[in-house]
Amino acid sequence: MKPVAFSIRSFRPAGLAAALLVCCLGLSALAGEFRLEAQLIWGTNDPKSPDPRHKPVEEQVARKLKELPFKWTHYFEVNRKEFTVSQQEPRTVTLSEECEIRVRLLEDEQVELTLYGKGKRVGRISQKLPKSEMLVLGGNAPNYTAWFVVLRRKD
Incomplete structure (x- = not known):
């Protein structure tokens, strides 16, 4: 500049x-700082969640998940958190008792997302995260269901 x-x-x-x-x-x-939002989402073929606190994900997220090669037909939001991450310091965010993420801001709008389930690393992905896109990372759960973390920019 x-x-x-x-x-x-x-x-x-x-x-x-x-x-x-x-x-x-x-x-x-x-300063290399992003405002982000992380959603913990449960994927299932059941039309209703057994937990009344879970609500169906918003239409934009549902559409995106249905475009991916997933086998589930219904997606419920378990939790949502907004936070800030900078290049100087990665951020750890707890989304549930068993789910935690670590987000690192890399160069050129690249974000690295690491997902932990029950204290163990489940997966890691790094890619550019433009304002209009979502980053999705997840894993299998019991009874033919799955857990996902959807990461989006808020700035």
């Missing part, structure tokens, strides 16, 4: 506010 020189006297108050906003947004992007 090229430094820009300007004189405070050359700006009107509205122009100064816009310049400060652009500078702040630019510094935030340079």
Whole structure:
């Protein structure tokens, strides 16, 4: 990023506010920080979850999961958490008693997601995560069901 020189006297108050906003947004992007949302999702062929606290996932997520080569027809949200991750420090997020994720921000919008089930590493994936995309990682569960973590950017 090229430094820009300007004189405070050359700006009107509205122009100064816009310049400060652009500078702040630019510094935030340079800091390498993402606001993310993680959803813990249960996949099943049962039309209702046995847990009344589980709610069907939102339509956008359901559509995305149905496009993938999964065999389940119904998806329920178990938990959802928003958090921030930076390049300087990975973030560990607990989604349930048995599910935890570790998220690391790499270069060039790359995110590394590691999924832990019952304290053991279940899987790891790293890929670019543009604002409009979702990253999905999961594993099998008893009774022909599955658990998924869906990761999305919130910024």
